[in-house]
Amino acid sequence: MILLISDLHLQEERPDITRAFVDLLDGRARHARALYILGDFFEAWIGDDAMTPFQQSICQALRRLSDSGTAVYLMHGNRDFLIGKAFCQAAGCTLLADPSVVQLGGEPVLLMHGDTLCTRDVGYMKMRRYLRHPVTLWVLRHLPLAARRRLARKLRSESRAQTRMKATEIVDVTPEEVPKVMAAHGVRTLVHGHTHRPAIHKLVVDDQPARRIVLGDWDRRGWALQVDEQGFALAPFEFS
Template identity: 85%
Template sequence: MILLISDLHLQEERPDITRAFLDLLEGRARQAKALYILGDFFEAWIGDDAMTAFEQSICQAMRRLSDSGTALYLMHGNRDFLIGQAFCEAAGCTLLSDPCVVELEAERVLLMHGDTLCTRDVGYMKMRRLLRNPLSLWLLRHLPLSVRLKLARKLRSESRAQTRMKSTEIVDVTPEEVPKVMAAHDVRTLVHGHTHRPAIHKLMVDGEPARRIVLGDWDKRAWALQVDAQGFQLAPFEFP
């Protein structure tokens, strides 16, 4: 069994989500061969050197799972793209590139956070290119902690305001982009998060049946995709 989750947006202000994640680590994930976290794991991340006691407790819980034998994989999201190797080494997880092709139960599967599929959101795509530029990343990581905190609050506030003003079509994936990306990676299954719209969409890629599986965000309940001999099963579960 393999589990895939995304968009937990972990933060101290949501202890219900934190408890649900810790329960997953201590229970169901112990039976899994691997756990994949596809971005926006934390609500915000300003650098591995700025870990709070809360973030350290999450890191330690992940390490316990890794030490138990479950492989852990983490992908950057738009909220936590400054997570670095120091955190991953401490947590016992492998940082994945976005996009990334993996083999799940003998099937090639494309994993993405999902934000790069939202090409109609021109303003966001421009900002993403700027922030993910290697020079920008270096500068962000070397800014004083107080400056990074202020910048993170500003970006989060602006992001929420802009998202409320944009149409649902703009903040969702661009339909034409999906088969193009899947064909480029020669896959028939794509799994991503970001849009907070859990579903399994059927489509055609190069004349063959394909599917796009959208992971749900953890807000009113949790979501996980389970991959095993029975196939790909996307289902929610209640918070403890």
Template identity: 80%
Template structure:
């Protein structure tokens, strides 16, 4: 059994998502041959040298899963494209190229984060090319920590503002890109995240039946794609409520004594 997830956007301000992820690692993922995380694992990542205690705890949880025998594969998203080999080595996971072709049940499957499919968002595509340029990445990684933090906040703020202003079809994948990329890599199954629109789309590539599986983002609920002998099953799951703290001992009433 193989599990695929994406778009958790982990951050300290969302402990419900963190609890759900750690629960997944302790339960279903322990029985999995492999766990694939297809980008936007963290809400933001400004460098392996700037890990916070929260991010280190996530790294340690991944390492424990890896040590238990589950292979972990991680792909960059548009929020955490600066994740590097230092994090992956510490977490016991393998960094995947975007896109990558893997074998599931003897079938070649194309894995992507999905942002590169949104070609109608011309402004974003220009920004993406600039940010992923090796020279830009080198400069970003060598900026002072404070400058990187300030830049990350600015990019996140601008991204939210731009997304709200853009039409839905602009921030979704370009339909013509799907058959083009699938034919380029010679696959009949494409799996990606990014758009936050979970679904299994049936396609036709020439005379061949094909499918595009879109992973869901983790917000009000989690999403996971399970691949096993039965095929591909995409399903949501609810978040467990926070643990209840024990009720404090009642304060004994005090009745003054009269002498």
């Protein structure tokens, strides 16, 4: 069994989500061969050198799972792209490139956070290219902590305001982009998060049946994609 999750947006202000995540680690994930976290794991991350006690507790929980024998893979999201090697080493997880192709259920599967599929959101894509540029990343990691905290608050506030103002189709994936990306990677299954619209979409790629599986965000309930001998099953679960 393999589990895939995304968009937990972990933060101290949502202890219900944290409890549900720890319950998953202590329960189903202990029986899984691997756990994949496809971005926006944390609501915000300003650097491995700025871990709060809360974030350290999450790191330790991941380490316990990793030490138990479950492989843990983590992909950057748009809110936690500054997670680095120090966190991953401490948590016992492997940082995955976005995108990555992995073998799941006997087939190559493309894993993405999903934000790069939203090409109609021109303003966001421009900002993303700027923030992910190696020079920008170096500068961000070397800013004083106080400056990073102020910048993170500003970016989060602007992101919320802009998302509310944008049309639904702008902040969702571009339909034409999906088959193009899947064909380029030679896959028939794509799994991603980011859009907070959990579903399994049927489509055609290179005249072959294909599917796009969208992971759900953790807010009123949790979401996980389970891959086992029965196939791919996307399902929500209630917080205890």
